[in-house]
Amino acid sequence: MKNRIIVIYLLLVLSCLCTGCVEINVSNPSDIVTEKDETNTETFVPEGINSENWFESIPAYRGTPYIEVNNDIPFFTAEDKKKNDAFEIYSDLDELGRCHVAYANICEEIMPVExxxxxxxxxxxxxxxxxxxxxxxxxxxxxxxxxxxxxENANEKNLITGTRSFNVEGMLPFENTVADYIDDNPSNHVLYRVTPVYKEENDLVAYGVLMEAWSVEDNGYGCQFCVFVYNVQQGIEIDYATGENCEATEEISKVDSAQTKKGNTYILNTNSKKFHTQDCSSGKRIGDKNKDNYTGNRDDLISQGYTPAECCNP
Incomplete structure (x- = not known):
């Protein structure tokens, strides 16, 4: 009797396989194609940003790669902050061939898998x-x-001429902040907008970029910033009209040297022994019990046992 039951069971399994009622589906992540927003046919102009409101208040570069804008609050509209769909928008190049606003809702759906x-x-x-x-x-x-x-890699609407310092010390820490947030919150979205700023109407090289981010699902609590990143390289003089460059004059070099000697102001977490930039939103949220300020040389701070916070890479 027992053997008969086993035979009947095997016949049922074989029948299912032959009639297609058992389905095996193996997906390769590299085969998943996400649809991107290709609808923009003209330069995208973000609402809420008026150069007269903020750019005139940006001080000349004095040694720090970026500066906080609008109290670190991005200029997204209330309607923007409700968006929880994946999209990417890249402005068309202007008549000079320059890039302008790039705007996206960052999430796992559009992040690369390779x-x-x-x-x-x-x-x-x-x-x-x-x-x-x-x-x-x-x-x-x-x-x-x-x-x-x-x-997006070799997309001409997404690439500008920038210095090594601008790219690595200025923009990358904020890009990492957004990526880390999505890694920790894979179902969430971060509104992300980068706006190149040209000091003069026909400059070919941006003086810097305005970077904005806002995590949608938690109303900006997990990821929020609004900073201007300077497109500079210490000791190098750049003609933003053309992109031509040379070693800085003695006078400019003295300013850079004086700033380096003076040092910067950092926010310290005396408990974790991490230090943050003065504009870092994570640093500002440190509790008063563990929070302290330090003005001086970065290397001296490291020699005291502190390490740079990964969120802002001071």
């Missing part, structure tokens, strides 16, 4: 006059929306 491989050399952004100083190239092809956030 490491970047393709070269950026096929794109030559405006003002690209490359030179080496002390054995290092001055310029990078800088993504407005970083590859790790949206998977």
């Amino acid at each position: 490491d970047r491989e393709a070269s950026l050399n096929s794109v030559t952004p405006t003002g690209w006059h490359q030179n080496q100083y002390n054995g290092k190239w001055l310029y990078n092809r800088c993504h407005l929306i970083g590859y790790q956030l949206a998977g």
Whole structure:
């Protein structure tokens, strides 16, 4: 009797396989294609940003890679902050070939699943006059929306001429902040907008970018910033009208040297022994019990046992 039951069971399984009632579905993440917003046909102008309201208050570069704008509160409208759908919008190049606003709702759906491989050399952004100083190239092809956030690589609408410092010390820490937030909250979205700022109407190289972020589902609590990042390289003088560059004059070098000697002001977490930039939103949320301020040389602070906070990379 027992053997008969086993035979009947095997016949039922075989019948299911033959009639297709058992389905095996194996998905490869690299085969998943996400639809991107390709509807923009003209330069996208973000609401709520008026250069007269904020850019005139930006001080000249004095050694720090970025400065907080609008009390670190992005200029997104109330309607913007309700968006929880995935999208990417890249402004068309203007008549000079320059990039303008790049705007996206960052989420797992549009983030790349593979490491970047393709070269950026096929794109030559405006003002690209490359030179080496002390054995290092001055310029990078800088993504407005970083590859790790949206998977856009050699997109001419998303690449500007930027210095090595601008790219690595200025923009990258904020890109990492957004990426880390999505990694920790894979179902959430971060409104993210990067606006190149040209000091003069026909400048080919941006003086810097306004970077804004707002985590949608938690109303900005988990990820929020609004900063202006300077497109500069210490010791190098850049003609933003053309992109031409040279070693800074003695007078400019003295300003850079004085700032370096003076040091910067940092926010300390005396409990975790981490230090943050003065404008870091995470640093500002440290409780009074564990919070302290320090003005001085970064290396001296590290020698005292403190380490740079990864969220702002001071």
